[in-house]
Amino acid sequence: xxxxxxxxxxxxxxxxxxxxxxxxxxxxxxxxxxxxxxxxxxxxxxxxxxxxxxxxxxxxxxxxxxxxxxxxxxxxxxxxxxxxxxxxxxxxxxxxxxxxxxxxxxxxxxxxxxxxxxxxxxxxxxxxxxxxxxxxxxxxxxx
Numbered sequence: 001x002x003x004x005x006x007x008x009x010x011x012x013x014x015x016x017x018x019x020x021x022x023x024x025x026x027x028x029x030x031x032x033x034x035x036x037x038x039x040x041x042x043x044x045x046x047x048x049x050x051x052x053x054x055x056x057x058x059x060x061x062x063x064x065x066x067x068x069x070x071x072x073x074x075x076x077x078x079x080x081x082x083x084x085x086x087x088x089x090x091x092x093x094x095x096x097x098x099x100x101x102x103x104x105x106x107x108x109x110x111x112x113x114x115x116x117x118x119x120x121x122x123x124x125x126x127x128x129x130x131x132x133x134x135x136x137x138x139x140x141x142x143x
Contacts, residue, residue: 020047020080020081020082021078021079021080021081022039022042022043022078022079022080023076023077023078023079024036024039024076024077025074025075025076025077026064026067026074026075026076026077027074027075028067028068028071028072028073028074028075029068032064032067032068032075033060033061033064033065036060036061036063036064036077037057037060037061039060039077039079040053040056040057040059040060040077040079040088041053041056041057043079043081044056044086047081047086048143049081049086049141049143051141051142052086052139052141055120055121055139056079056086056088056139058116058117058120059088059117059120059121059137059139060077060088060090062113062114062116062117063075063077063088063090063113063117063135063137064077064090065113066090066098066113066114066135067090067092067094070094070096071092071093071094071096071132072094073092073093073094073132074092074093075090075091075092075093076090076091077089077090078090078091083143084140084141084142084143085122085138085139085140085141086138086139086141087136087137087138087139088136088137088138088139089134089135089136089137090134090135090136091132091133091134092132092133093131093132094132094133095128095132095133096133097126097128097133098114098126098133098135099114100114100115100118101114101115117137120139121137121138121139122138122139122140123137123138124136124137124138
């Protein structure tokens with residue numbers, strides 16, 4: 001091999017997946033869930049993860065609803081592609097921890113968002129800091 005030629009390596013044959021992290025600021029207004037679903041759908045499709053669209057869309061819808069219903073602050077959605085996982089997080093300006101309601105006997109259709117997130121995620125949790133909290137989820141993916 002002529003040393004002046006560069007070996008393009010395996011990356012040269014892989015499709016361009018774009019950035020491996022996508023972030024979107026949102027306001028707690030009607031339509032925020034739609035924007036969040038559009039962002040996560042676009043990211044999943046760009047990264048070749050069509051099977052992740054439905055669970056990721058459910059997750060971002062529930063995360064947005066929680067901020068709108070409870071935190072009443074602006075929020076930042078972040079989606080990150082990692083080996084074997086799609087990480088989805090929502091940051092808001094409230095330091096009130098999310099409450100997972102295990103009592104599903106109540107007739108209300110509300111209050112089950114975190115149960116849905118728990119059901120479709122490999123893992124989830126939250127972090128508090130001085131400015132608010134971040135609720136995060138991880139979806140297992142096959143790439």
